[in-house]
Amino acid sequence: VNRHDTHRRLLARCDELKGREAERLRAHLLVCDACRELARGYDVQDAMLRPLGQIRPPPALRDAVLASIDRREETNKEPRHTPPAGRLRTWFLGGVVAASVVIAGAFGATSLLDRGSPPSVQMALAKKGYTLLFSRAPAPIGRNVAKQIALAFFPGRVSGVRLARVLNGRAPAFGPGGRLCWMISIVPPDGPLLTQPGNTWLDAASAQGRALPRTGYLVVFVDAKRGTFVLASSADSA
């Protein structure tokens, strides 16, 4: 690196130069046409790039972050709050869930005892034709976001979140290659689950006149790319 190159490197970061370095560069620029030209070029470069910093933040970013935090704080205050059915109905009627919303596998009382044990959930889903390939890869929709989506519907009742590629040849919603989803275990409340007033299932697939589970797991899947709930399974009564 010759002396000229040294000054060119200093020029590249002249905004941060202080003291002796800045003085040395100033003295060189007085006598070097090529470096003066380069300095002008870098000034132009700076002027071109700086407007990139004026980018507008993504819309609703702040609202989404603060809403997540508010929900989290609310959840901490009321850990086992059951959402009123009317509110749930409003969410649904208002089109909060854009894609198909069908919930959930509910499993026997014994499953509750080994809460958090993936094999029991996996086995129960396997009986319904599901294959879960658990993954630790990052997903477009992050774990926290998926969790917050679930918490919006099940405040204080999310017990576990795992990423999985979900396959089911019998369920077209999962496609031939499966679908990357966050599998979210919901702790069942004492009262009704995701139901309409009158204690019936909201979704047609899970209805079929079955009794509602009062114990066991409720598992929902959140699409890891779109953030929407996707079909999981019809429910077994406890």
Next chain:
Amino acid sequence: VSGHDVSVAGIDGVHLSDSATSRDVLVDLMNRYEQPLSGYLSVLLSDRDAVRDCAQETFLRAYEHLERGKAVNGQWLYKVARNKAIDHIRHLRRVRTAVDTLETLDWTQPGESERIAAVRRTLAQLSPDDREILYLFIVDKFETAEIGAMLGIRAGAVRVRLFRARERFRALHQKDRS
């Protein structure tokens, strides 16, 4: 939510009172960094949904950090945002084998001028490392030592990279103009 003894340093130092909650601190951080962090992520990532998700996860992570009584500053935010972006890019690389999104940077802001769009197109021809270092030094005005701390490399290495990135950008810009 407990109060914090917070000293938020970064581009501009911020000192909040001891009674500030994590939420207060986060709002202050968002006031300062929502825009620059989005800009930074937009230079690394190829679509605005990814920018939004990474920014959102970064601020949520900051909140969790604050809740544990730890301090958060600008450098910390950039570091987390960068890691989120890298995770996202790695994931996309696995999912999409045909297109390396690191090399494509084609989104523009609604209403963005043609001049800025042209700058983006030139930037898109650079490597992500070059884009990142130019953005951090020129747009966000971090010093090379600060950038080194964020990227986990020495300040000397940052200076070399910066010089080379500037030269490559200059050459591309001249080529585009001609």
